[in-house]
Amino acid sequence: MEPMIRIENVSKTFKSKDNTVEALKGISLDIGTGDIYGIIGMSGAGKSTLVRCLNFLERPTEGTIYVEGKDLSAMSGRELLKMRRSVAMIFQHFNLLMQRTVLDNVCFPMEIAGTNKKEARKKAREFLKIVDLSEKEKAYPAQLSGGQKQRVAIARALAMDPKILLCDEATSALDPTTTKSILALLKDIHAKYGITIVIITHSMEVVQEICTRVAIIDGGELAESGTVEEVFASPKSRAARKLVYQGERKVAMMKSKRCIRIVFSENSSFEPVIANMVLECKASVNILLADTKDIGGTARGQMVLQLPEDVQVAERMIAYLKERNLAVEELTDYVE
Amino acid sequence: MWSEFQLSGAEISMLLEAAGTSVYMTLASTLFAYIIGLPAGILLVVCAPRGLKPLPVLHKVLDIIVNITRSVPFLILMLLATPLARAITGKSYGANATIISLTLAAAPFVARLVESSLLEVDKGVIEAAQSMGAGTWSIVCKVLIGEARVSLIVGSTIALGTVLGYTAMSGAIGGGGLGDVAIRYGYNRWVTRILYATVVLLVILMQLIQMAGTGLSKKLDKRLTD
Numbered sequence: 001m002e003p004m005i006r007i008e009n010v011s012k013t014f015k016s017k018d019n020t021v022e023a024l025k026g027i028s029l030d031i032g033t034g035d036i037y038g039i040i041g042m043s044g045a046g047k048s049t050l051v052r053c054l055n056f057l058e059r060p061t062e063g064t065i066y067v068e069g070k071d072l073s074a075m076s077g078r079e080l081l082k083m084r085r086s087v088a089m090i091f092q093h094f095n096l097l098m099q100r101t102v103l104d105n106v107c108f109p110m111e112i113a114g115t116n117k118k119e120a121r122k123k124a125r126e127f128l129k130i131v132d133l134s135e136k137e138k139a140y141p142a143q144l145s146g147g148q149k150q151r152v153a154i155a156r157a158l159a160m161d162p163k164i165l166l167c168d169e170a171t172s173a174l175d176p177t178t179t180k181s182i183l184a185l186l187k188d189i190h191a192k193y194g195i196t197i198v199i200i201t202h203s204m205e206v207v208q209e210i211c212t213r214v215a216i217i218d219g220g221e222l223a224e225s226g227t228v229e230e231v232f233a234s235p236k237s238r239a240a241r242k243l244v245y246q247g248e249r250k251v252a253m254m255k256s257k258r259c260i261r262i263v264f265s266e267n268s269s270f271e272p273v274i275a276n277m278v279l280e281c282k283a284s285v286n287i288l289l290a291d292t293k294d295i296g297g298t299a300r301g302q303m304v305l306q307l308p309e310d311v312q313v314a315e316r317m318i319a320y321l322k323e324r325n326l327a328v329e330e331l332t333d334y335v336e
Numbered sequence: 337m338w339s340e341f342q343l344s345g346a347e348i349s350m351l352l353e354a355a356g357t358s359v360y361m362t363l364a365s366t367l368f369a370y371i372i373g374l375p376a377g378i379l380l381v382v383c384a385p386r387g388l389k390p391l392p393v394l395h396k397v398l399d400i401i402v403n404i405t406r407s408v409p410f411l412i413l414m415l416l417a418t419p420l421a422r423a424i425t426g427k428s429y430g431a432n433a434t435i436i437s438l439t440l441a442a443a444p445f446v447a448r449l450v451e452s453s454l455l456e457v458d459k460g461v462i463e464a465a466q467s468m469g470a471g472t473w474s475i476v477c478k479v480l481i482g483e484a485r486v487s488l489i490v491g492s493t494i495a496l497g498t499v500l501g502y503t504a505m506s507g508a509i510g511g512g513g514l515g516d517v518a519i520r521y522g523y524n525r526w527v528t529r530i531l532y533a534t535v536v537l538l539v540i541l542m543q544l545i546q547m548a549g550t551g552l553s554k555k556l557d558k559r560l561t562d
């Protein structure tokens with residue numbers, strides 16, 4: 001099937017008088033219809049530039065973007081405006097009109113598209129209901145919390161009746177609980193309307209929570225892409241590894257010692273396995289990291305263990321875990 | 337000893353009439369200055385090199401015109417505008433002739449005020465509107481002007497106050513209003529009580545403009561929560 005968005009060898013170079021920045025270097029990527037596609041990378045990796053290329057707010061210096069098979073660079077100004085009306089976007093800082101009420105903010109895209117006012121208001125109220133903000137329609141953005149502002153932005157995006165929703169760090173300004181509720185809302189909307197969603201983030205947690213596929217951008221280049229499960233279970237590139245273990249301060253300890261990472265693909269609890277391994281090998285291990293996450297509907301656990309210095313004992317432990325069909329990965333090369 | 341400050345009935349009615357003329361000149365010239373300055377200010381923002389519709393040549397030309405007119409002292413600009421005032425009103429003195437000169441002197445100032453108000457609008461909101469497929473015209477009307485309205489009102493309060501000051505100065509070269517009265521009685525004949533009265537009236541007018549501007553902008557600003 002034809003992908004919803006095809007990114008073909010896209011490069012973007014920013015030139016100014018005294019320097020040039022290569023923000024994107026030859027990126028190719030297909031985003032399928034109905035995907036929730038994560039694009040993840042560290043700050044400055046080029047994520048925002050890439051997502052702005054998808055609706056031509058930024059024109060690629062080289063390469064082509066196809067949306068539903070149509071080459072954006074071949075479109076006239078008018079056609080571009082029309083195309084943008086089917087590609088909604090939400091932002092880290094919400095970007096609401098501060099001098100308009102919540103209801104008028106949601107009406108805004110319909111006003112631009114020329115929908116009549118009465119119908120626009122009716123539709124806007126429906127969308128406010130979906131994001132659970134009906135009672136705030138007369139409020140102004142300054143009177144809302146961050147999470148509520150993002151809900152208004154989502155209602156405003158839905159008002160465009162979009163085929164694609166681009167989210168640029170949409171949860172990065174929110175606390176963890178609010179982040180969860182916004183992601184849950186996006187999931188609901190995806191299930192209800194089947195919109196293709198592109199999630200730009202610097203957080204692996206967000207990707208694990210909601211995305212089906214993920215691409216990792218590092219220094220303007222595509223480092224790796226695949227299903228979230230694949231990338232999470234065996235990150236190949238350096239950038240991917242860094243992101244999968246991000247936020248883990250103990251990672252520094254892995255430098256000197258031999259460490260392994262185990263991924264539990266089944267629903268099984270992993271504590272008994274480790275306990276039995278310790279009993280059998282008669283040596284203790286240091287647990288550096290352990291958590292479970294719901295990835296694409298199945299529970300996934302990961303654990304990073306620091307093995308004993310004794311090479312034989314360590315080998316036996318690895319063998320023990322592999323016998324129990326666990327994915328074991330050595331982290332000796334993970335030095336940051 | 338206060339008797340020398342006592343104004344006669346005739347003097348009071350003359351002063352009030354002059355105050356009325358000042359208000360008329362101020363309002364009319366500011367209005368005309370906005371008719372020229374508002375579009376000019378919008379063009380300065382929209383056609384800037386990183387603006388919505390970059391037109392570098394037009395932007396540069398406008399920028400230079402505004403800079404030149406801004407750097408000529410107001411009184412000299414008024415003198416320069418006298419031939420035009422005469423061509424339009426048939427006279428080179430009096431309230432209506434002064435309004436023409438005042439308009440030309442205030443328009444570049446207004447253009448800069450409008451430009452700086454519009455530049456304050458959050459780039460993110462403009463980007464959001466672009467992502468919705470809004471054209472330049474919609475963005476100017478709905479986003480730039482709508483979001484900057486409070487700042488635009490504060491700017492027009494400043495413009496009114498400045499033009500009021502200009503009308504007083506224009507008295508020196510034959511304009512009407514309080515400045516004219518102050519020059520004729522206060523300076524030429526040294527009737528201090530009339531000089532003081534014009535000052536008091538100008539202060540009151542300035543205060544009224546400021547209060548109206550502040551009141552209106554507070555009422556319209558939805559960014560404040562309380």
Ligand SMILES: Nc1ncnc2c1ncn2[C@@H]1O[C@H](COP(=O)(O)OP(=O)(O)O)[C@@H](O)[C@H]1O
Nearest residue numbers: 014021023041042043044045046047048049050
């Ligand atoms: N308009 C611009 N002009 C010049 N450089 C830019 C511009 N936009 C982005 N960049 C540069 O491109 C790189 C990638 O930026 P960005 O896409 O915002 O990264 P991210 O969103 O991943 O943090 C950065 O080095 C940034 O400084």
Ligand SMILES: [Mg+2]
Nearest residue numbers: 047048049169
């Ligand atoms: Mg960014």
